[in-house]
Amino acid sequence: MGKRKRMKPSVVAVQAQIQLLPSRRSSNRAVTSSSGRLARSAAEPPAPTPPFIDEQQAVGRDRRSSRGLEPGGRFEPSLEIYNMAAVDTATKEMEALHVGQNEETKADLIKEGKTANSNGVVPAAQSSPPEDDDEAQADDPSQDGAPEAAKKKKKKNKSKKKKGPLQQTDPPSIPVDEFFPSGEFPEGEIQQYKDDNLWRTTSEEKRELERLQKPMYNSVRRAAEVHRQVRKYMRSIIKPGMLMIDLCETLENMVRKLIKENGLQAGIAFPTGCSLNWVAAHWTPNAGDKTVLQYDDVMKLDFGTHIDGYIVDCAFTVAFNPMYDPLLQATRDATNTGIKEAGIDARLCDVGAAIQEVMESYEVEINGKVFQVKSIRNINGHSIGPYQIHGGKSVPSVKGGEQTKMEEGEFYAIETFGSTGRGFVQEDLECSHYMKNFDVGHVPLRVAKAKKLLGTINNNFGTLAFCRRYLDRLGETKYLLALKNLCDSGIIQPKQIHEIKDFLLTARRKDARSVKIKRSKDVVKFKVRCSKYLYTLCVFDAEKANKLKQSLPPGLSVQEV
Incomplete structure (x- = not known):
């Protein structure tokens, strides 16, 4: 046979091939895929009966029609019309089958390929041969002597549900890196430097430095995304009456899941701090602790995550009683001020002075008494190094600190503590x-x-x-x-543990009723009973305990057991 010339398919030809795709697979698929188009053409007049042509001419014409072209390269719509008419007939028969015919009648119709078209049009599966001759021989049961092949029932075209975007479960359990298959994690809030035009480097040099540090930034952003999701969930479930140890273990187990804990490569950066009331920081319940979160408690929840030693240290305060809202707002605004003031060549003392100015501009009314919010002097923010939570530099929250400057490439945790006491910890x-x-x-x-x-x-x-x-x-x-x-x-x-030294302030409250002192071999416990709560202070130094006892206000009932 001579070589057949390939013709460049025009746009119309490509469209014709697409329209003919349903009839290549099976008549059942043709019915399903063409149902919408048939519904639109139901009101149209029936397709005309094709004119008589001899067998040789029909074969050549059908082959050209399968490519959607006339001998002159024009689009031939006749095959499409015949297919539509045949499919319309098959659709009516299938509907009748669904109404009440049994399975045997259905199998006979499929086997015989009956069409009740008044125009006598043959179905598309019988009128036009497939494109490939090998496919025709394999699909024709009369040629290979296998009549059972024609009895096979057509499989229903099951519609596959499209998978939507991956969403986090509630509670979160899917690791964060599965939401970012590209490995690029989202950026957080970025603060622009005030004096960026004073840099002694060009913009090209800065961009190159950013490219070199991109893997490090990506590790930090992954740890930050885990922290954000855990923080968001914990805010929604923390309620009065929870055991503190259960709260910590719930949080830590969630971090392990989302970050895919892997030894020293990924995991928890430090124990969850859940310091209550006068305890400022660094308290976590040991095994067997029965401390319960109360409605009037002020809890500082501090936890960290890390990827390859790059640590994210972040904390927030939880208070259920709206009486403490001004105190929380003071620390929130002071922290944001510290972040804005931080930057390359910023002096640590200037950052601390800005924090104190904002913090101590707030007042809070507690049980009818107004307190000025004070910055705690001896708890500071700090720099962070790889696998080192305290990197060596301290960021004060009061003025008069060190003149040391922040340098490029350093990580800092800006920590602010507001107190209604004297602003000092022990x-x-x-x-x-x-x-x-x-x-x-x-x-x-x-x-x-x-x-x-x-x-x-x-x-x-x-x-x-x-x-x-x-x-x-x-x-x-x-x-x-x-x-x-x-x-x-x-x-x-x-x-x-850092504890605010305002035990005496509590003892001097108007609703303070009594103080009980219990001595044991290693510790002296002071318990102040107020109208709504009981405050306990443990002192491990006997000399400190004696001084504290002497400092109690006169007239207060003191009982030592």
Whole structure:
């Protein structure tokens, strides 16, 4: 046979091929895909009966029609019209089958290919051969002697539901990186520098530096996105009456899921701090703690995430009583002011002065008494290094701090603490945070249990902070003596709890009724009973306890047991 010339398909030809696609697969698909078009053409007159042509001419014409072209290259609509008429007939028969005919009648109709068209038009599946001759031989049951093939029932065209965009579950359980398959995580709020025109570098150099630091930024943004989703969910479920230990474990388990915890590569940066009322920071419940969140409590919820050691440290305050709203607003505005003032070459003392000015411009009325909000002097923000939550520089929240400047490439946590007391903290109560000393070298250990515990800490936390609950989760038991040995050796640094030194302010309240002092071997507990709550202070130094007892206001009932 001679070579057949390929013709360039015109736009019309391509459209014709698309229109003919349903009839290539099966008549059932043709019915389904053409139902909409047939509904529109139901009112049209029936298609005319095709004129008589000889067999040889019909074969050549049908082959050209399958390509949608006349011999002269024109579009030939006749095949499309015949297909429409045949499909219309098949559709009516299928509707009749659905109304009341049994399965046997349905199989006979499919086998015989009957058409009740008054014009005598043959169905499309019989009138036009398929494009490929090999397909025609394989599909024709009369040629290969397999009549059973024609008895096969046509499969219904099941519509596949299109998958919508991936959405986070409630509570969140899908890892964050599955929402960003490209690996590019969203940017947070970006503060523009005030004096960007004073840089000694060109814009091209800055863009090149940004490109070099892009992998680091992406790790931080991934950790920040996990923090944002967990923070949003926890705000919606925190209610009075929750056990603090349950609250912390719910939060931490969610972080582990969303960040795909993987040893030192991804996970929790430090234990969840849930300090209540006069406790400013760094308190987390140990195993067995029964502390319950109350309606009048003010809780500082502080947790961190990290990817490859790049830490995101963020906290927020929860208060159910609207009486404390001005206090929360003061710290919120002071924090935003500190973020705006921070930047390359900004002096840390200037950032602290701006924070204090905003913080102490607020007042709060508590139980009929007005207090000025004060910035706590001895709790600071800090720089953050890889696997190091405190990088060496401190950001004060009051004026008169260091003249040290912020430098390019540094990470900072701007932390502000507002208080209705004297604005000073002391380190008391039981220790719950621990962290390996970042600069410690090799220290010989004689206790075997301490060596084993140090290996567990190195493999799971490195120089990141941890708590006793984390050791319990890893299966460690009876480790307190070994942990004390590591602390005494200088390898592990215990992070003491900061408590606001306004116990005396509480004792001087008008609704303060009595003070009970309970002494034991290692601790002295002071309990102040007020009209609505009981405040407990634990002092581990006997000399401090005696001074505190002498400072109690006269006329207050003091009972020592």
